[in-house]
Each structure stands twice: as C-alpha cells, then as structure tokens.
Amino acid sequence: MMAALGGLLFGCAADKAKVGAAAGPARTAVAEPAVPPAAPTMRLMTQSQYANTIADIFGTDIVAKVRFAPVNRTSGLVAIGAAKAGLTPGVLDPLDATARSMARQILDTRHRDIFVPCRPVDAATRDDACATAFLAGAGRRLYRRPMTQAELAGAVGQAGQAAERSGDFYAGLAFSLGGMLVSPQFLFITETAERSPGPTGVWGLDGYSKASRLSFLLWDSAPDEDLLKTAERGGLESPAALRRQVSRMMASPRFERGLRAFFSDYLDLESFDTLSKDGEIYPAFSIKVAQEAREQVLRTVVDHLIVRKGDYRDLFTTKHTFMSSDLGVIYNVPVNRGSQGWQPYDFGADDPRGGLLTSVAFLAQHSHPGRSSPTRRGRAMREILLCQNVPDPPPDVDFSTFEEPSAKMMTARERLSAHATVPTCRGCHALTDPMGLALENFDGAGQWRKAEHGMSIDPSGSLNKVAFKDPAGLGRAVRDEPALRTCIVNRLYGYSTGRAPTPGDAPLLKYLQSELDRRGYRIEDMLGSIILSRSYFAVAPADRPAVVAINSRGTGNSHAARN
Amino acid sequence: MFGRVARTRDRFAISFFGALAFSAGVAIQPAASQVPTGTIGLVITGWHHALHETDDPKNECSTGYTAGDYTNAEAQPDHAELRRKFGHPYSRGPNGELTNYSPMAVEDPIPPSELTTRTGYGLNLDGTADGKATPRTCAHAKFASPEGVQVDNQLARVVGCTKGWRKGGFSDAFYNEEIYTNPVNRILIEITGVDDERNDPQVEVAIYKGEDRLTRDPAGKYIPFLTQRIDARFPEYSTKLRGRIVDGVLITDPDPDATARLPIRWIAKVAERRIRDLQLRIPLAGSWPVAMLAGYEDNKIWWNSQKAHHIAMPAAQNSPPSQYRALMRYADGYPDPKTGQCTAISAAYRVETVRAFIAHPETPQQRTAAATMVHARCPCSDPAGLHGASAIPS
Numbered sequence: 001m002m003a004a005l006g007g008l009l010f011g012c013a014a015d016k017a018k019v020g021a022a023a024g025p026a027r028t029a030v031a032e033p034a035v036p037p038a039a040p041t042m043r044l045m046t047q048s049q050y051a052n053t054i055a056d057i058f059g060t061d062i063v064a065k066v067r068f069a070p071v072n073r074t075s076g077l078v079a080i081g082a083a084k085a086g087l088t089p090g091v092l093d094p095l096d097a098t099a100r101s102m103a104r105q106i107l108d109t110r111h112r113d114i115f116v117p118c119r120p121v122d123a124a125t126r127d128d129a130c131a132t133a134f135l136a137g138a139g140r141r142l143y144r145r146p147m148t149q150a151e152l153a154g155a156v157g158q159a160g161q162a163a164e165r166s167g168d169f170y171a172g173l174a175f176s177l178g179g180m181l182v183s184p185q186f187l188f189i190t191e192t193a194e195r196s197p198g199p200t201g202v203w204g205l206d207g208y209s210k211a212s213r214l215s216f217l218l219w220d221s222a223p224d225e226d227l228l229k230t231a232e233r234g235g236l237e238s239p240a241a242l243r244r245q246v247s248r249m250m251a252s253p254r255f256e257r258g259l260r261a262f263f264s265d266y267l268d269l270e271s272f273d274t275l276s277k278d279g280e281i282y283p284a285f286s287i288k289v290a291q292e293a294r295e296q297v298l299r300t301v302v303d304h305l306i307v308r309k310g311d312y313r314d315l316f317t318t319k320h321t322f323m324s325s326d327l328g329v330i331y332n333v334p335v336n337r338g339s340q341g342w343q344p345y346d347f348g349a350d351d352p353r354g355g356l357l358t359s360v361a362f363l364a365q366h367s368h369p370g371r372s373s374p375t376r377r378g379r380a381m382r383e384i385l386l387c388q389n390v391p392d393p394p395p396d397v398d399f400s401t402f403e404e405p406s407a408k409m410m411t412a413r414e415r416l417s418a419h420a421t422v423p424t425c426r427g428c429h430a431l432t433d434p435m436g437l438a439l440e441n442f443d444g445a446g447q448w449r450k451a452e453h454g455m456s457i458d459p460s461g462s463l464n465k466v467a468f469k470d471p472a473g474l475g476r477a478v479r480d481e482p483a484l485r486t487c488i489v490n491r492l493y494g495y496s497t498g499r500a501p502t503p504g505d506a507p508l509l510k511y512l513q514s515e516l517d518r519r520g521y522r523i524e525d526m527l528g529s530i531i532l533s534r535s536y537f538a539v540a541p542a543d544r545p546a547v548v549a550i551n552s553r554g555t556g557n558s559h560a561a562r563n
Numbered sequence: 564m565f566g567r568v569a570r571t572r573d574r575f576a577i578s579f580f581g582a583l584a585f586s587a588g589v590a591i592q593p594a595a596s597q598v599p600t601g602t603i604g605l606v607i608t609g610w611h612h613a614l615h616e617t618d619d620p621k622n623e624c625s626t627g628y629t630a631g632d633y634t635n636a637e638a639q640p641d642h643a644e645l646r647r648k649f650g651h652p653y654s655r656g657p658n659g660e661l662t663n664y665s666p667m668a669v670e671d672p673i674p675p676s677e678l679t680t681r682t683g684y685g686l687n688l689d690g691t692a693d694g695k696a697t698p699r700t701c702a703h704a705k706f707a708s709p710e711g712v713q714v715d716n717q718l719a720r721v722v723g724c725t726k727g728w729r730k731g732g733f734s735d736a737f738y739n740e741e742i743y744t745n746p747v748n749r750i751l752i753e754i755t756g757v758d759d760e761r762n763d764p765q766v767e768v769a770i771y772k773g774e775d776r777l778t779r780d781p782a783g784k785y786i787p788f789l790t791q792r793i794d795a796r797f798p799e800y801s802t803k804l805r806g807r808i809v810d811g812v813l814i815t816d817p818d819p820d821a822t823a824r825l826p827i828r829w830i831a832k833v834a835e836r837r838i839r840d841l842q843l844r845i846p847l848a849g850s851w852p853v854a855m856l857a858g859y860e861d862n863k864i865w866w867n868s869q870k871a872h873h874i875a876m877p878a879a880q881n882s883p884p885s886q887y888r889a890l891m892r893y894a895d896g897y898p899d900p901k902t903g904q905c906t907a908i909s910a911a912y913r914v915e916t917v918r919a920f921i922a923h924p925e926t927p928q929q930r931t932a933a934a935t936m937v938h939a940r941c942p943c944s945d946p947a948g949l950h951g952a953s954a955i956p957s
Contacts, residue, residue, distance in 0.1 A: 283780030325790050326778065334920030335790045338775055 030514065033507035038536035040191035040205065041498040044071065044085040046078065048261055051189075052221035053287065056254075057141045058115065062105050070270075075500035076387060076491060078265050083498045087187065099181035103174040112170055120169040126160035128170055134173055135159065135180070143185045144215075144222050145208035146232075155180060157241040186410040189216060189498075193539045205537045206229035214245065214531065215494040219254040220261035239532065246531055250524055256306060259523065260298045266491050267356075268384060269294050271365060278370040282445035284329045285364065292324045293361040293446070299342065300356070305523040312488055312521035316355040316479040317472075319347045330360050330447055352441060352448070355475040357381070360446035367444035374412050375440050378432025385478060387487035390431055394424050410453040413437050438474035485521065489513050493530055508535055602921075603754040603847065605854075608777060608785040609739055609915030610748075613684035613716060613855060614723050615709070615728050623680040624724035631672040631726075631880035632662055638672040655884075663870040665708045666887035675885035676724040681707055685716030685911035686842050686857040688817070688896070699819060703895035715909035717893040718860060721886060727879025734879040738829045742777070747828035749757060749773035751791050752845070753921045754806075754813060760847050763808040764804040768815055768843065771921070772800035772826050787917040795924035800824055813845040813854075823858065827868055834868035837861040839897060839907055845916065859896035860909035866890060 019540070029414050044055070047068040054064040069091045074081035087095070106115055114135045119155050120127035135155045139147040147155070155176045163172025180186060191213070194206040205213065208223075211231035215223040223231070227245060235241040249255060264270060272294040277285040299322040304310040323345040328335035329355070337343045347353045356362055366380040367373045382388040419425040438461035443449050452459060460469045463477040478484060489512050494500050501509060519525045530536060621627055636642055636652045651657035656668035677856075678775060681708025689697055692713050696702040705713040727734040742748040756766045774794035778786040783922040794800075802823040806815035823841040827834050838858035845854035866887060872879075896907035 234812060279781035283782065284778075284786045286778070286780075325775070328790050328920065329786055329788050330777070332788055334922055336922040336925065337790075338790060338792060 029094045030511065030533055034510055035506075035508045035535050035538075036504045037203065037535065037540040038204055038497070038499055038502065038504075039541070040193050040209065040539045041083045042188050043079070043082040043192045043498045044087070045187050045189060046071070046082060046220075046261070046263075048257075049189075049216060049220055049222075052219070052254075052257060053142075056219075056224065058102070058106050058111075058220050062102055062111070064098060064102055066094055073268070075494060076266075077495055078270065078386065079498055080500050085429075091346045095187070096182045099173075100178040102181060103178035106177060107170045107174040116170075116173070123169045124167050125169065126163040126172060128156050128160055130169070131156045131159040131163075131173060131176070135176060138177060139180055140228065141222065141225075142180055144189075144228070151185070177258075191238045191539065193541050203538070203540055205539055207234055207236050210236045210537050213496060213537070214249065215260075216258075217531075218246070218249040218258040218527070219252070220258045236537075242532065243528075246528060250358070250527070256302050259305060262495055263298060263301045264294075265495060266384070266488075267297065267362075268365075269297065269361070272361070275365060276369065277445055279362065281370045282443070282447070284447075285445040286326065289326050289330060289360070290364070291447075292327050293330075293359065293364060294464070295342075296322055296324070296327060297356060297359055297361045300359070303344075309522055309524075312523065312526065313484060316357060316475045316484075319349070319351070319354045321345055321347070321359070327360060330445060332448065352471050354472055355479075357439065357475050357478065358442065358471050363439060363442045363446035364444065367446075370444060372412065372440060372442065372444045374416060374436030374440060375429060375432045376436070378434070378436030381435050381478065382431055385487060386481060386483040387490055388431075388483065390428055393428070397425065410455040411457060412440055412452065413458055414455075435463050435474060435478075438468060438471055439463045441471060485513055485516065488521065488526065489516065490531075492526055496527075496530060497536075505535075508533060529533065601755065601757045603757055603760070604752075604791070604919045604921035605845070605916040606753040606773060606777065606789075606791050606919040606921075607748075607750040607752070607914050607916050608742060609913075610704065610742060611730065611735055611739070611913045612719060612722055612728050613736070613857075613911035613913045614719055614729060615680060615682045615684055615706075620726075620729070621726065623678055624676045625679040626674075626676040627724075628726045628880060628883060629676045629724045630671070632882045634782055635671045635882045635884075640672075652726050653824070662883040663872070663938040666870075666884045669883045669884040671882050673882075674929065675882065675889065677889070678720050678723040682709060683714060683716050683719050684708060684855070685714035685909065686718070686855060687713055687858060688840060688842065688859065688909050689816075699897055701895045701898055701903075703893065703909075714911070715895065716857070716911040717895045717908045718865075718910035719888075720879070720893045721889040721908070722881075725879060725881045725886070727881055732879065733908065734829075734881075738827075741828055741830070743779065745828045746774050746776060746794075747826050747833055749775065749777075749791065749794070750825055751793065751919065751921050752843070752916065757808065760808060761811050766808060766813070768804040768806050768813070770800075770802040770804070770823060770825070770841075772797045773921075785915075787879075787915045788920060790920040790922050792922040793924055800826055800835075804841065804843070808847065811846060813843060813846050813847060815841075815843045817842055829868065830872055832868075834870040834871060835864065836868070837864040838910070854916055855911060856895065856914050857909070857911040860910040861907050862890055862894055863906075865910075 027261055047066070050066070050068070051064050054062060067106075069088070071078050071085045072081040074084060086111040105111065115138070116130070117137065118130040118133050120130045132152065136147060139152065139155065143151075158179060159176035161172070162175035163169045166172060166175075184190075189212055191209040192206045193203050193209075195201040195203050201516070208228070208231050212225045215221060215227055226248070230236060230241065230245055236245065271311060272290050275290045276287070276447040279285075288532075300320070301315065303320070303322070304315055304318055305312065308320075321344075322342045323331065323333060323335045323337075324342050325335045325338060333345065335341075335343050352358065362380070363372070363377070368376070368377040379390045380389050416437070418431065419429040419433070438459050440452070440457045441459050451459065459471060460467070461474060462468065463474065463481060466477045466480070468474050468477050477502055486509070490501055493505070493509060493512075512533065515529055516525060519529075616623065630638070632653050632655075636645075637656055639645065639655060642652075642655075645655060645659065651659075651661070653662050654660065656665050658668075659669040662669050681704075685706060685708070687705075689700040690699075691697065692705075694700075694703045694705040694713075694715070702717070703717055706716055706719070707771070708714050722728040725734075727873040728731050729735065738748075749772060751771045753769045753771065754766050755769070757763055770930050771793040773791040774796075775789070775791050778789055780786055802821060804815040804818060804821060806813055808814070817840060819840045821841055823836075823838045825836040825838065827836055838856075838860055841856070841858040843854060843856055869886070870883065889906070890908060894905035896905055896909055898905045
C-alpha cells in the first residue's frame with residue numbers, strides 16, 4: 001500500500017510514465033487547478049462513527065447501544081445531510097442515557113485500571129490531579145483535539161463535585177465522562193480554520209481538523225493517537241508526512257470499515273434496515289436475506305477494491321462475489337458454509353449475473369414489495385450511480401395501467417410502453433426505463449426468471465445511445481459510462497468534505513477525473529488523489545471572502561507550502 | 564479462484580429441470596447458466612405415520628381412540644394404593660414398575676382400540692399378495708391401499724388408534740416441529756445419475772444425516788433450495804440404495820440386506836430408527852413432494868425411542884403396555900430363527916420433502932485450500948467469514 005500511494009498524484013513521474021505506457025499513448029499531465037475554498041463544516045456524527053469511535057477508544061466490550069435518528073440524504077449522501085442535522089431532545093435523551101451507561105462501564109472495577117492512569121489518594125472523595133490526568137486524556141480522544149483549559153477545568157470540577165456527593169471518586173469521573181460523551185464537542189465533527197503564519201498566510205483546516213477529516217473518511221472513526229500526535233506537531237502540513245499517514249491508514253484493517261461506511265452511504269444501503277417484501281409473492285425473501293444481500297455488496301466491494309485492488313468501474317461487471325446460505329436460495333446456488341458463513345463465489349462466464357446491478361441487493365432494493373420495477377431500477381442507476389437527477393412523477397399520474405396486469409400487456413416492457421404516448425411521462429421514462437428493463441429477468445426479490453406472466457422477457461435496452469441486449473450488456477455500458485466516473489469522484493469528494501461540491505469545485509473534480517482516467521479508478525488512487533489535492537484542506541472562514549485563499553498566481557493556497 | 568468454484572459446482576448436487584417442469588406456488592427458477600448435473604437433492608421436512616385417516620376415528624377404529632396411560636391407571640383397581648406407595652400415576656406395576664420401561668409387568672384394564680379398517684397406506688414389502696409367511700416374514704394381514712394395492716404397514720395397527728400419533732396429534736405435531744427446530748432430525752436424500760427426471764431406468768440414491776437448519780416462509784412453508792451440508796460426524800447414518808424413476812416417481816429397489824439407521828430427536832430425546840429393507844417412493848413433481856418411506860423397523864430400537872418418553876406417552880394418549888404387546892403381536896419381519904417371533908415390524912411413513920442443494924464434506928485438502936484463500940483475502944479479524952460483518956481489531 002505504501003508503494004501504491006507513493007505513486008499517487010504529484011510526486012512520482014516514473015510511476016506516471018509506467019501507467020501511461022500500459023494504458024496507451026501517454027497524455028500530458030495538467031496542473032491541478034485552484035478552486036475557491038469553502039467554509040469549514042460541522043457534521044453530526046453518524047451512528048457507525050459513534051460506535052466505531054467508542055470501540056476504538058475504549059474497546060469493543062463497552063456496550064454502546066443507541067439508535068441515531070435518520071438524517072436527511074442531501075445531494076445523494078447522508079454525510080452531507082449530517083452537516084445540516086441537529087439534535088432534538090427526543091434524540092438527545094437516549095444518547096444521554098447511553099453516554100451515562102458507557103461512562104459507568106468504562107469506570108467500573110473491570111475497566112478503570114485500564115483507562116485511568118493514576119490512583120486517587122482517597123477513592124471516597126475527589127482527587128483533582130488524578131481526575132485531570134484521566135479526563136484530559138479521554139477528552140483529547142473524544143474531542144479529537146486537546147481540551148481547552150476551560151473545558152478541562154469544567155470537567156474536573158464536575159467530577160469533583162459528583163465525587164463528593166457520591167463519596168466515590170470513580171462515580172465522579174463517570175459523571176463527568178458521561179457529560180463529555182453527549183457533548184457537542186464529541187457528537188459534532190467540527191472543523192476549525194487557521195491562517196498560516198506570516199504576512200502572506202492563507203486559510204486552511206487546522207491540523208486536528210485535518211486529522212478528523214482523514215480519519216472519518218478512511219476509518220469511519222475518530223483519529224488514533226498516532227494521527228493526533230502527527231497533527232499536534234504539524235505533521236499533516238507536509239505532503240510527504242500526509243502521504244505516510246494516508247498510507248498507514250489505508251494499510252490498517254480499519255480502512256475496510258471506512259470503505260464500508262462510504263459505500264453504505266453512496267449506495268443508500270441504510271434503506272435495507274426497512275426493506276421488506278410481500279411474503280406471499282417472495283416467500284424466500286426474509287429479513288435475514290435482506291441483511292445478507294446488503295452484506296454481500298459490502299463484502300464484494302471490499303474484496304474488489306481493497307483485496308484485489310480492482311478498478312471501481314469493474315464492480316459493475318465482476319463475476320466474483322460472496323454467498324451465504326440464505327442468499328443461495330435467492331440466487332439458486334449451493335453454499336457450503338452453514339447458516340452463518342460466507343463463501344467466495346464466481347458466477348460462470350455465461351451466467352447473466354455479474355456486477356452490482358445484478359446483485360439481489362440492488363434488484364430487491366429498487367423494486368416494489370411485490371413486483372420488479374424497471375423505472376425504480378433505472379432511476380437508481382441514474383441518480384445513485386451516475387449522479388443524475390430524475391424528476392418525480394407529476395402528482396396526477398394514473399398508475400393503474402402500470403400496476404395492474406392486463407391480458408394485453410403481460411410484461412413490464414409492454415406496460416411501460418404506454419408512457420410513450422403520454423407526454424408528461426415520456427421524458428423521464430426515456431431516461432430510466434431503457435436501463436431498468438434490462439434487469440427484468442430478475443423479479444422483485446432479485447430471483448432469476450425467464451418469463452413474466454408466461455411471456456418471454458426481452459432484456460434489451462440502451463444507455464445514452466449504447467445499446468445492449470442483456471443484463472451483462474447493461475453492466476458493461478454502466479461500467480464504461482463517463483458519468484459513472486464523474487459521479488464516484490463527486491461523491492467521494494462530497495462524502496469526505498461533508499458538503500456538496502459547488503460549481504466552483506468543478507475544475508478540480510474534472511482535473512481529478514482526468515488524472516484517474518489515466519491511472520485507473522483504484523480506491524487508493526481515488527482517495528489519494530482527493531486527499532493529496534492542494535485544495536482538499538483549504539477552507540475560507542465564513543466571514544472572509546473565498547478569494548482570500550487564492551494566491552496571486554491562482555494556483556493554490558496554504559498547500560503551496562507543501563510543494 | 565475459478566478452479567475452486569468449478570470444483571465446488573462439480574461437487575454439489577444441482578438439478579433444476581424437475582423444479583422447472585412441475586413447480587407450483589413458488590416461482591423458483593434457475594439461473595440460465597446453471598446446467599443440471601443429474602443430481603436431485605431433497606431434505607425431509609415432515610414425517611408422519613402413513614395412516615388412512617378420516618374425520619371420524621371410529622371409521623378406522625371401531626371402539627374409538629385407545630385409552631391412554633393415565634386413563635388406564637385410573638381404571639386399575641389398585642390405582643390409589645399404587646399411587647400412594649410409589650407416588651407416580653404410571654408406576655402401575657405390582658412393584659411400582661413404570662409402564663414404559665416394564666410394559667409386560669402391567670396389563671391394561673381397558674382393552675386397546677385397534678384398527679378395524681382394511682384400507683391403509685404402505686408398500687408391498689414382502690412381495691406377497693396375502694401376507695403369508697415367508698422365510699423373512701411372519702404371516703400377517705395386509706392393507707389394501709386406496710388404489711387397491713396390497714401393502715404392508717403393521718406399525719399402523721400399533722399406533723393407528725392412538726390419538727397422539729394421528730394427524731395433528733400431540734406426538735405427530737411435536738415431532739414435526741422438532742424436524743424444523745433441531746438438526747438431529749435433518750435427513751437428506753440425494754438422487755444421482757439422473758438423466759431424465761420423468762423416466763430413468765437406473766439411478767443411485769443416498770440418504771445422509773444433514774447438519775443445517777431449515778427455513779420457513781411467513782406462511783410456514785419450507786423454503787426450497789437451501790444448501791444442506793452432510794454431517795460428516797455421523798457416517799453411520801448414510802445409506803445407499805438403487806432405484807429407477809417411473810413417470811416422475813422415484814422407486815427404490817428392495818434390498819433385504821440394506822439397513823438404514825436414521826437419527827431421531829423427539830421431545831428432547833435423541834434416539835434412532837433402524838429400518839431394514841428400506842424402500843422409497845418419491846414423486847419428484849411439485850415443490851413439496853409427499854413421499855413414502857417404508858421398511859421393517861427393528862422392534863427393540865423402535866420401542867427404545869418410544870419408552871424414553873414416559874412423560875409424553877400420556878400426553879400422546881398412549882398406553883405402553885398395550886402398545887408394546889401390539890408391537891410384538893403385529894411384528895411381521897425377520898423372525899428369530901429360534902423363537903419364530905418376528906423381530907421387526909413393517910412400517911410406512913409419509914414424508915414431506917423440499918428440494919435442496921446437498922453439500923458433501925470438503926476433503927481436508929479442500930478445507931485447507933479454502934481457509935488459506937479466504938485468509939489471504941480478508942484483511943480483518945474474521946478471516947473465515949464466520950460472522951455477518953467483519954470485526955475490525957482496534
């Protein structure tokens with residue numbers, strides 16, 4: 001991984017030449033354009049980030065059972081919606097209860113000696129020195145920066161008062177720690193801007209904010225001690241040190257977790273928590289199947305991108321996946337792993353299955369409870385994978401033609417053909433249906449079928465004038481569709497910054513895409529190119545014009561110091 | 564990787580054309596590229612005594628249901644005294660013997676009800692039309708099936724008037740729920756060498772004990788095409804038969820030398836069945852084919868599985884003294900050369916099955932190769948992928 005990242009953008013001419021040669025005639029690399037920096041963000045932690053952070057700091061035996069309220073998906077990502085999310089009393093109450101419970105666990109007799117670096121002089125009352133030692137350390141990890149003097153003094157004071165009242169030093173610590181675990185400093189990932197020293201100083205994220213941005217992107221969790229220390233000594237200002245940290249983080253097993261979190265958000269896999277099918281129509285599709293369908297996608301993604309170091313685009317054509325026993329029923333394949341196991345599985349070359357589009361997860365998720373939906377599937381491909389917007393249907397649409405099978409229109413293709421005669425439908429359905437109809441060989445649960453109501457299914461279709469005749473053709477067309485590349489870069493950028501890319505970001509995103517077009521869309525290259533871009537950590541304070549961060553040559557801001 | 568999958572597919576029992584041709588109710592169809600390999604896998608999901616039952620039991624048992632253990636106990640003249648001395652209603656022997664462990668120590672005061680119908684289900688196990696004695700059978704009365712075929716099923720005479728073993732009865736319901744809940748009862752049938760599911764003059768049939776759970780849909784029907792692994796720990800529960808397929812029905816050949824041992828867990832007690840000359844009739848059509856499984860059950864082994872349930876016997880409205888005597892009286896197979904007493908009894912069961920993928924145990928080499936492969940791939944603390952989500956070490 002270190003070697004792979006060593007060849008990332010802006011630093012390895014030899015590697016560029018090699019990749020260029022392999023890909024055909026080398027294209028000349030262009031300089032990264034400068035873009036106007038955006039304001040720092042403040043994001044509510046996601047449920048998985050909360051759980052991962054607690055597990056990373058305090059261990060997996062600390063039970064952190066809490067369910068976060070759903071966050072509005074904004075610009076295709078929950079991560080962006082989290083920047084606009086707040087905490088209502090109804091949400092805060094269970095968080096508070098969980099925080100108090102966790103604090104008690106952390107300071108119970110089994111754990112206190114692990115986390116508290118000192119022994120109180122008298123365990124029956126306050127000991128501010130020992131409390132300071134513990135709370136400063138815990139606060140640094142929880143707040144992802146050193147606590148301010150005022151914060152620390154407040155926390156120690158609370159611990160002391162509670163210890164005096166309860167007659168228990170550790171109960172006092174638990175009281176104070178519980179407050180920290182439900183504080184805005186912990187629950188909200190808050191970015192802070194700072195200006196580099198000197199008269200020409202420019203604005204960018206401070207080191208701790210950079211560390212958090214990296215850590216929540218790559219690990220779906222708060223920074224570890226190594227990253228915090230690097231940030232503390234200004235190590236993330238140096239491109240070489242930044243590369244080292246990114247390489248280290250990508251080499252960690254926690255990177256799988258970060259990748260899972262991104263793809264869960266990007267592919268809207270949270271919706272599987274509530275996905276259900278009509279048991280009369282799809283008896284084999286259980287809650288367990290739904291959960292395992294989601295897990296299958298994530299395992300496939302992790303295997304393809306991390307283990308095999310594959311190109312992101314090939315996720316839409318790969319024949320390799322993983323299979324569980326319950327999924328085997330839907331796919332109609334044997335799985336020799338028992339009820340809890342997973343088995344690597346390759347679909348045959350002539351099997352219509354292959355790639356994420358023919359996964360049970362995608363097919364079932366974008367269907368009705370009791371039938372398939374070429375329109376929903378087509379819309380999902382457009383909106384989720386290609387970042388294109390398909391308008392909602394007009395409010396006065398009569399759906400009866402499409403929802404009730406008639407003797408004349410046995411297949412979805414026939415029913416949907418009626419759209420061609422309705423002007424208000426025609427435009428949008430021309431975007432969705434030619435793609436979605438290619439998946440009609442899979443029913444609403446994702447099971448293979450040759451016919452619908454006795455009529456043979458025609459899975460041909462087209463995507464932006466690229467015609468195909470079957471699901472495999474659709475997979476190839478999506479794989480080669482330029483918008484797929486634009487979209488993944490766009491989403492990764494938005495996911496990691498917590499804000500929707502603006503028109504001002506367009507030159508950078510276009511540049512990143514052109515670089516990745518040359519190198520291929522491997523995950524380390526995609527993430528590395530974004531993280532190591534000059535503009536990634538650039539921010540403009542909300543009360544200052546964005547141009548402050550652009551120097552006179554228009555080629556950068558604080559990142560100029562790195563190059 | 565492709566090599567491994569190819570091997571995997573070769574090893575698995577996969578067949579679909581039967582399901583395609585006859586499936587009803589559930590639209591399970593194969594992926595286009597999955598080529599039938601001439602193997603049919605089935606897993607048993609229901610097991611009932613093959614009884615000819617009507618709504619009114621007096622149609623089959625002229626005196627109604629057999630009186631159970633408790634009813635017989637209360638009818639015993641010395642009931643109160645026995646209860647006072649031994650403290651248990653089923654300690655009905657003169658020295659307090661429990662009825663299920665010492666059935667011959669007690670004579671039921673109420674005569675047992677027995678089948679009076681001549682109609683019954685089963686297979687013609689002895690090959691005779693009249694049930695006359697042969698070198699390996701004792702003389703017995705045959706049933707006539709509804710189709711008019713003379714069949715053997717003497718065990719029906721033993722349990723046919725016992726309410727608990729009739730359709731919906733306590734024992735029947737309990738056992739069938741335990742087929743679902745406990746893999747001890749997982750019995751797999753694998754038919755290989757199938758060239759044509761409608762008619763094939765020669766196929767091989769193997770019976771195994773499985774180790775995996777079953778899955779039911781919200782309506783309670785079993786989900787087909789779940790993978791069922793053979794439980795390699797119990798090779799003694801494997802049986803090989805030969806047979807043929809005639810008009811879509813598997814018919815195995817009689818083999819007097821074939822003794823099938825099958826595991827059974829019933830009301831939390833683990834035992835086994837031992838069935839000699841096991842024969843199968845399995846319609847391969849339909850999603851939930853009802854099959855007939857018949858043979859000669861060993862008297863002692865059968866009684867062992869019954870007598871363990873001294874609590875359940877009364878709930879099943881069964882009385883061990885009468886049942887044991889009936890077992891010995893109606894036993895019709897494999898006479899003891901010295902005493903002439905038949906040591907086995909013809910039995911027929913109606914079993915329900917669904918299609919399944921039957922997975923054979925991996926060889927040590929395959930297991931090692933798979934583990935190595937997965938471990939090499941998975942950068943997590945769960946290299947074997949045994950859990951739903953990878954656990955990441957902190």
